[in-house]
Amino acid sequence: MNLEDGKRAAWTRAVEEAGSSIAEETSIAASRKHLPESDLEFLAGRAKELTTITGDLPEGKTVPWGKFVPTVLGLALLVGLLSDLLDGVKIINVLNLSLLGIVAWNFAIYLWMLVAKCLGQPWRPAWLDSLFARWTAQKDADAVHRKYLKLWSPWILDPAAGRVRAILHTGAAVLALGLIAGMYCRGLGKEFHAVWESTFLESTTVRSVLEVLLAPGQFVTGLDIPELSKNEGEKMDAEQWIHLFAGTIAVCVIVPRLLLAGIAFIRARRSEGTVSLKENGWPEYITGLRDAAHIPEGPEAEEAREEAEPTKSTVVQVISAGVVPEGKVREAVRRFVSDTWSGKKLVDFLEPVEYGGEDEFVEELSEGARETLFLFPLSTTPEEEIQGFLVEELKKRCGGEGVNHIVLLEGGGFYDRLGGLPEFERRWTERQAAWRRVLAKQGAEMFTLLPGQRKEWEPLQSPDV
DSSP: OOHHHHHHHHHHHHHHHHOOOSOHHHHHHHHHTTTTSOHHHHHHHHHHHTHHHHOSOOOOOOOOHHHHHHHHHHHHHHHHHHSOTTTTSSEEESSOHHHHHHHHHHHHHHHHHHHHHHTTOOSSOHHHHHHHHHHHOOTTOOHHHHHHHHHHHHHHHHHHHHHHHHHHHHHHHHHHHHHHHHHHHHHHHSOOEEEOOOSSOOHHHHHHHHHHHTHHHHHHHOOOOOOOOSSTTOOEEOHHHHHHHHHHHIIIIIHHHHHHHHHHHHHHHHHTTOOOOSSTTHHHHHHHHHHHHHSOOSTTOHHHHHHHSOOTTTEEEEEEBSSOOOHHHHHHHHHHHHHHSSSOOEEEEOOOBOTTOHHHHHHHSOOSOOEEEEEEETTSOOOIIIIIHHHHHHHHHHOOTTOOEEEEEEOHHHHHHHTTSTTHHHHHHHHHHHHHHHHGGGTOEEEEEOTTSSSOEEETTOTTO
């Protein structure tokens, strides 16, 4: 589902929850036409069915990135050019507090970003949500429009957060570039001399400090720290010091900031148009729609109830152990069922089997032929007493002529954890072989599942999985 379909689904939900213009019968009828589909496709298809009732999407404000970006970068460059890192006089103190402050400030930003990452701080800052809410707020907006804005705004705020980060990092790099350009421009029109002055430090100590502070500048320019005069205030040639200042700023500020800007921009581009259903109660909303469509209510709905009640031949039950089918895994399972089984099938996700509760789960499951999909994590070492027992016993209870039982091994976690290692291919093959050994006697078809990948599933027996 693209962003426009997501907005349409959000507008439909806003009309249903904050308004009263969709009759229950109409809502249920629209839901039934798309019940077998994945959650995203279900919402998009249902919203299109109700377009004649909900009407066109309301127009909203957009962020003027085309004006915002050049304005911020232009101001950053201007501030950098006008800032006098040489202190506005013809004498440069090599213990330049301005330079030290610029480098220290940027290293503080890098440290803060690292700590925030380790602490799991959200990518999207709270102030951005508040700023966007103020930007898009309309004085005469009714409850439906306010609800609609709340529902779809997270889908554009994540990429917006990436854009803002990219702009701020680029602005910091441009400001530093302006500082360097300002130094050289002033150096062309004036003759500068360098001195060192300190109330507490001797020349040997000053040199040691400068060896550390200007080490990045020495690395990129190939210049050494000039010999310091023995006496405070004694003039030295400033050219080499300016080169070292510029090199240090380039290494400590410009290059890291541009790299961070590139990372933020790439992340923003990847998240653009992505619709996530994790926030704002979407899972509960979808479950409510599906439940209402399966079993209509009312004294005169008996005929509709019989039509809506899924039969054993139209349902694929999903039995999972060791993995919770949520989010992209749940969506991938729905797509697998839709692609694998002929005809439209409803997917019934049973409660996951708890470790040690296999016997109890089997005993409580009612008998009768049913299509069954077993969902296990590929990363788990298979055991005949657990996975083998479940598949064998449930085939006895739910088996029958023409009834399919398929084992789906979710490999996303295994791939995310080991995908970049040299031994990944060997360990992937070994783990598949282990699953084949344990489940071979049950005769079930086996597939590997990689949610979100270009090719999400492959038969386990395939040599090029």
